[in-house]
Amino acid sequence: MEESAFVLDYLPEGRPSTSFRRMMEPIAYVIGRDEFKLFEVSLRSTVEIGEKLYIGKEKSKRKKVNRILRRVRYDELTGSAKDELPHVLEQIVKERESFFINFINRAGPITTRFHSLELLPGFGKKMMWSVIEERERKPFESFEDLAQRSDLKNPEKVFAKRIEDELSGKENKYILFVK
Numbered sequence: 627m628e629e630s631a632f633v634l635d636y637l638p639e640g641r642p643s644t645s646f647r648r649m650m651e652p653i654a655y656v657i658g659r660d661e662f663k664l665f666e667v668s669l670r671s672t673v674e675i676g677e678k679l680y681i682g683k684e685k686s687k688r689k690k691v692n693r694i695l696r697r698v699r700y701d702e703l704t705g706s707a708k709d710e711l712p713h714v715l716e717q718i719v720k721e722r723e724s725f726f727i728n729f730i731n732r733a734g735p736i737t738t739r740f741h742s743l744e745l746l747p748g749f750g751k752k753m754m755w756s757v758i759e760e761r762e763r764k765p766f767e768s769f770e771d772l773a774q775r776s777d778l779k780n781p782e783k784v785f786a787k788r789i790e791d792e793l794s795g796k797e798n799k800y801i802l803f804v805k
Contacts, residue, residue, distance in 0.1 A: 628658030629682040631665060632714045633673045635707035653695065655707040659718055661805035662789055664700065668692040675710055676717060700793045715786035723769055726785050730757065730772060731765045745800050747787045753777055
């Protein structure tokens with residue numbers, strides 16, 4: 627279960643509906659911080675794009691979220707939510723830097739000819755071996771350390787792109803981060 631999520635899109639008058647009698651409630655599309663699950667939530671107050679919200683089980687802690695309406699698929703997101711997704715994912719990746727550095731430090735082969743690092747955008751054999759050799763000398767400690775000691779620039783963008791590909795279905799054979 628996700629404890630917190632980040633706002634991708636805010637609809638103050640709710641989803642467009644053909645029923646005029648139905649009272650509209652403000653909703654937001656959010657992405658979970660830990661498992662990258664997408665949700666539609668009902669809100670008690672206004673929110674900002676990129677804002678972190680508590681969506682856990684303890685309803686008393688939910689200051690801005692009324693309830694989780696449903697889990698959504700990538701293709702159900704609004705155009706604005708899809709546009710904001712890469713930026714919000716970068717924000718989450720930066721916040722969870724130690725998790726992703728740990729992934730880089732521990733990632734292993736999938737088969738005898740294919741390594742899990744090669745699943746990251748921009749990683750080929752040369753980049754993979756460069757990272758493996760550097761982490762054997764000394765484990766990476768941060769994104770800055772990773773960028774300085776390897777050819778990988780902007781690691782947060784690389785991880786954000788991989789997560790977006792998994793969410794959108796562009797990558798469905800090997801899932802690394804999305805639950």
